[in-house]
Amino acid sequence: MTQNVLVLGGTRFFGRHLVEKLLEAGHSVTIATRGNTEDPFGEQVNRIKVDRTDETALSVAVQGKNWDVVYDNICYTADEARAAIRVFTGKVGHYVLTSTxxxxxxxxxxxxxxxxxxTALEIAPSPVGQVSYGEGKIQAEAVFFREAPFPAAAARFPIVLGPNDYTKRLHFHVERIKNGVSFVMPNTEARICFIHEEEAADFLxxxxxxxxxxxxxxxxxxxxxxxxxFAMIDRETGGSTIVLPEGPEGExxxxxxxxxxxxxxxRAAKAGFVFRRLDDWMPELIEHLARG
Structure with a gap:
């Protein structure tokens, strides 16, 4: 079924992939951004130029419009979630939040x-003070689940990796291991998980x-x-991992x-989503970054 959708933040990384995949599926797509990053979508999308942290401007920008789904990649606090509820109530059928x-x-x-x-957390009005990224997302989720009059979902992503990752976290390790440069890590026995940028878009x-x-x-x-x-990076780059238990913060x-x-x-698998195998994409990504 064709949907009319709005993507808040859809010009880079997995947000850009999300827009591409929505268009490929035949959906009508509007993107809302500050307009600071060019996009390749041409006349395929509608555009709203707005700072989503400016509730008044956002409310004016969406006046008279309605969407089946809003995808929100750039909501980080309870205040932003409550502003979104005020702005989109009566204008959206379903809300999808990127969480962590x-x-x-x-x-x-x-x-x-x-x-x-x-769903069981009550968030005080306008929480005071700085909170961590994770706590901000907890509060945003709780606000949508408990206070929104429309249904909402939250995608809890781990570190998202891919060739377009502007944080360059995997790049850091590939470059250092390839060149035999050490880095600091407290526990190489710790287990971790990841998701590919295109898979994150598929999931949203x-x-x-x-x-x-x-x-x-x-x-x-x-x-x-x-x-x-790191052993995988060693194999794909021909380098050698050098890990130090402590050192300068920059390392x-x-x-x-x-x-x-x-x-x-x-939970997601039982609901019908089929996840990729990490081993099916990580070596190829490492090789790509090593060639880089």
Whole structure:
């Protein structure tokens, strides 16, 4: 079924892939961004130029418009979630929020959605003070699930990897291992999970098209120990991993976790989403970055 959709943040990384996949599926797509990043979509999409943190401007920009699904890649706080509810109530049938593995603490490779049950959390009006990225997403999820008059889903992603990753976290390791440069990591036995940028887009699209509600963990099949990931980089680059237990902050690995940090994806799998195998895409990505 063709849908009329709005994507908040759809010009780079997995947001761009999401727009591409929605267009390929025949959906009518509007993207809302500040207009700072060019996109390749031409006349295939409608555009709204707005800063989503400016509630008044966002409300004016969407006046008189309605969407079957809103995909929100750029909501980070309870205040932004509440603003979105005020703006989109009566204008949207289903809301899909990009969330994060960071809602969970480290210490397990099998975090389940119910361990952080945001449907049961009450968030105070306009929480005061800075909160962490993970806490901000917890609060945003809770606001949508408890306060929105429309159904909402949240995709809890781990670290998203791909050739277009502007954070260059995997790039950091590939370049250093390829060139024999050391980096700092506290525990190479810790297990971790990832998702490919295109798979993240596929998952968001699936949530919107199937009308799922609630929180869903989403990660590629495979939870390697960090030393196993580095051995893969060794093989693909011909380099050698040199890990130090401590050192300058600038030498610290972006994957430097102290204990296991990965998710159980059974809920999404039972609902019908088929995840890629990490081993099917990670070696190719490493090789691509090594050629880089």
């Amino acid at each position: 593995l960071a809602v969970y603490g480290v210490g397990s490779a099998d975090r389940k959605e119910e361990e952080v049950d945001t 699209k699936w949530l919107g098209e199937t009308g799922q509600s609630g929180a869903f963990n989403a990660a590629s099949d495979g939870k390697p120990k960090l030393r196993e990931l 610290a690995s972006p994957f430097g976790i102290e204990d296991d940090w990965a998710m159980d994806t059974t």
